[in-house]
Amino acid sequence: MKKSLADRIEQYIKVLISRSEDKSIEIQRIELAETFACVPSQVTYVLSTRFTEKDGYLTESRRGGCGFVRISQFSCPYSEGFVDNPPLFQIIDELKQSKLLNEREAEMIKYISINSCRDLPYEYKIKVSEGVGKALKEYFAY
CATH class of the missing domain: 1.10.8 (Helicase, Ruva Protein; domain 3)
Structure with missing residues (x-):
């Protein structure tokens, strides 16, 4: 079964996070969009729906020329x-x-x-x- 673009972006980001020492990464939306040959809004969609506090992630973003998205994974004993x-x-x-x-x-x-x-x-x-x-x-x- 072929994975959707959103699934592939999610998996890619999770691999990057798992390989980082502090379970945190900084990426640029535009670079990620170029990697997957999609528009930046698709990346934004994945970030907002699959990397939430409920799922154990903190996201921080800064838009603009030097904008970035920082995603940190945390372990929380309480789901919400x-x-x-x-x-x-x-x-x-x-x-x-x-x-x-x-x-x-x-x-x-x-x-x-x-x-x-x-x-x-x-x-x-x-x-x-x-x-x-x-x-x-x-x-x-x-």
């Missing part, structure tokens, strides 16, 4: 970062069990924590999660 962050949720659940929070308050804090960070990069989500957990502990002298 903040949403499934057990340390924060564990603190909230313990506060609920201790009767310091009721069910509604606990769910509201979880909802606000998740939704206020929806568009942030993964590393910021973790910092916010840690900050919320610390603030809850301080507030309740936990």
